[in-house]
Amino acid sequence: xxxxxxxxxxxxxxxxxxxxxxxxxxxxxxxxxxxxxxxxxxxxxxxxxxxxxxxxxxxxxxxxxxxxxxxxxxxxxxxxxxxxxxxxxxxxxxxxxxxxxxxxxxxxxxxxxxxxxxxxxxxxxxxxxxxxxxxxxxxxxxxxxxxxxxxxxxxxxxxxxxxxxxxxxxxxxxxxxxxxxxxxxxxxxxxxxxxxxxxxxxxxxxxxxxxxxxxxxxxxxxxxxxxxxxxxxxxxxxxxxxxxxxxxxxxxxxxxxxxxxxxxxxxxxxxxxxxxxxxxxxxxxxxxxxxxxxxxxxxxxxxxxxxxxxxxxxxxxxxxxxxxxxxxxxxxxxxxxxxxxxxxxxxxxxxxxxxxxxxxxxxxxxxxxxxxxxxxxxxxxxxxxxxxxxxxxxxxxxxxxxxxxxxxxxxxxxxxxxxxxxxxxxxxxxxxxxxxxxxxxxxxxxxxxxxxxxxxxxxxxxxxxxxxxxxxxxxxxxxxxxxxxxxxx
Numbered sequence: 001x002x003x004x005x006x007x008x009x010x011x012x013x014x015x016x017x018x019x020x021x022x023x024x025x026x027x028x029x030x031x032x033x034x035x036x037x038x039x040x041x042x043x044x045x046x047x048x049x050x051x052x053x054x055x056x057x058x059x060x061x062x063x064x065x066x067x068x069x070x071x072x073x074x075x076x077x078x079x080x081x082x083x084x085x086x087x088x089x090x091x092x093x094x095x096x097x098x099x100x101x102x103x104x105x106x107x108x109x110x111x112x113x114x115x116x117x118x119x120x121x122x123x124x125x126x127x128x129x130x131x132x133x134x135x136x137x138x139x140x141x142x143x144x145x146x147x148x149x150x151x152x153x154x155x156x157x158x159x160x161x162x163x164x165x166x167x168x169x170x171x172x173x174x175x176x177x178x179x180x181x182x183x184x185x186x187x188x189x190x191x192x193x194x195x196x197x198x199x200x201x202x203x204x205x206x207x208x209x210x211x212x213x214x215x216x217x218x219x220x221x222x223x224x225x226x227x228x229x230x231x232x233x234x235x236x237x238x239x240x241x242x243x244x245x246x247x248x249x250x251x252x253x254x255x256x257x258x259x260x261x262x263x264x265x266x267x268x269x270x271x272x273x274x275x276x277x278x279x280x281x282x283x284x285x286x287x288x289x290x291x292x293x294x295x296x297x298x299x300x301x302x303x304x305x306x307x308x309x310x311x312x313x314x315x316x317x318x319x320x321x322x323x324x325x326x327x328x329x330x331x332x333x334x335x336x337x338x339x340x341x342x343x344x345x346x347x348x349x350x351x352x353x354x355x356x357x358x359x360x361x362x363x364x365x366x367x368x369x370x371x372x373x374x375x376x377x378x379x380x381x382x383x384x385x386x387x388x389x390x391x392x393x394x395x396x397x398x399x400x401x402x403x404x405x406x407x408x409x410x411x412x413x414x415x416x417x418x419x420x421x422x423x424x425x426x427x428x429x430x431x432x433x434x435x436x437x438x439x440x441x442x443x444x445x446x447x448x449x450x451x452x453x454x455x456x457x458x459x460x461x462x463x464x465x466x467x468x469x470x471x472x473x474x475x476x477x478x479x480x481x482x483x484x485x486x487x488x489x
Contacts, residue, residue: 004108004123004127005108005112005114006109006112006116006123007109008174011098012095012098012172012174012175013172014153014168014170014171014172018151018152019155019164019199020199021155022155022162023155025156025157025158028060029050029057029060030062030063031049031061031064032165033063033064034066034068034167036068037069037070038069038071038072038074038082039072043085043086044085047085047086063086063090064089064091064154065089065091066092066094066165066166066167067092067095067096067097067166067167067173068095068097069086069094071133073133074132074136076136079143080143083143090154092150092151092152092153092154092166092167093147093167093173095111095113095168095174096111099130100130100134100144101147109123109130110127110130111130111174112126112174114126115176119464153166154166155201170192170195215233216237217230217272219269227285228267228269228283228284229283229285229286229308230271230281231248231281231284231289232244234284234289234293235247235251235296237300237304238298238301238304239298248282262284262291266282266283266288267284268282269281271283286308286309290305342407342410346402346410348414349413349414349417352417352418352421353417356417356420356421357371359421360374363435365432370435374435375387376388377439377443378416378439378442379443381416381439381443382412382415382416383413383461384462385462394464394465399467403467404465409463412446412449412450412461415445415449416442416445418442419441419442421442422442423438423441424438450462
């Protein structure tokens with residue numbers, strides 16, 4: 001039986017007909033703000049940005065809040081300030097607001113409709129916070145009535161493009177079908193694309209863009225300075241074939257009969273499969289793929305070519321100016337809703353990790369098994385868990401572990417890696433056993449710091465919190481930036 005905080009009531013259902021009406025937006029900039037969660041300082045910044053845009057470009061700003069404006073504003077003054085300052089904006093209903101004006105307690109709790117993979121402690125904490133908030137709102141009948149008048153969704157039209165905005169998904173106010181986990185499923189992508197088409201919400205271009213979130217395995221060859229792409233992954237994106245491997249096999253046979261050199265020149269490189277193991281797969285360079293795509297009839301060919309060209313350009317730009325890679329990562333993390341404080345720590349961790357791997361490379365160590373072994377030793381020593389155990393503890397699968405660390409975890413892991421690098425530079429290790437000892441010694445420094453901090457605060461440093469739980473996040477974003485597999489590189 002589902003408990004409070006995990007239940008999605010019947011009145012959370014969104015009438016599909018409500019997406020038929022739309023509001024045309026002309027000569028305006030649109031801000032769509034998700035998950036304000038009672039952050040008054042963030043609201044002030046949004047209002048300030050809108051005023052600056054009007055002063056600079058003489059362009060009105062249409063601000064839409066897509067629900068859950070309130071959360072941590074559990075004082076009357078803060079709650080009223082949030083509502084008053086956002087007057088004139090379009091404010092949609094979120095599960096938080098829906099449960100704030102519900103008169104009878106029907107056991108919904110916070111209304112978040114948390115899925116099973118969310119920890120019970122998080123659900124319980126959400127219910128407690130919401131109860132405190134509701135006690136405040138019950139003292140403010142005027143504002144309670146304002147909440148009850150909000151709509152679940154809105155459709156706006158900019159030029160010829162219609163955009164649907166709602167708090168959960170297209171079916172339920174508290175739905176999770178647009179979370180990162182569900183959008184990674186092909187069947188869900190197809191379902192959503194069908195819904196876009198039926199409701200005339202998004203163009204084909206947008207649908208393709210959504211589909212391009214599917215991962216295409218790539219390898220960068222430092223010697224040749226070329227990208228290699230998995231052909232099967234490319235075929236999958238371009239054809240929507242239920243069996244892209246078979247499609248490529250048939251196409252490869254046909255090209256051989258035609259005397260094409262493409263199949264002869266393609267390379268077999270080891271790439272990770274779904275089971276996490278490395279297998280050889282057919283790969284091509286950017287130039288080869290451009291020629292191959294000509295043999296694959298697909299409306300996605302041109303957008304995909306542009307994507308490949310951009311991938312190649314970004315890599316070359318970063319080689320000339322490494323700072324560009326850092327800047328790109330910064331923008332991506334911001335887009336995902338991570339806080340500036342967390343981003344600063346994360347980017348610093350990337351720098352420190354690279355310093356350590358450069359030190360390992362200097363001594364002839366290889367990426368892959370050796371890097372992964374030493375990384376596991378560092379994690380196990382300071383955190384008490386290997387990379388795999390750490391990810392399982394946080395409920396992760398393919399996500400990047402460090403993108404799901406709290407600030408404290410990042411800082412201590414940086415201390416462990418920085419210490420390992422410094423010790424290595426000072427000791428000049430001669431063999432792999434020496435590197436193992438250096439990893440233990442460096443990570444022990446972080447371990448001692450962790451133990452002392454836990455003793456002083458009474459709080460555990462290593463926690464199951466991840467990006468889904470909001471670590472370092474400023475918005476309700478359920479995603480992770482996968483820059484690289486740092487457990488191996």
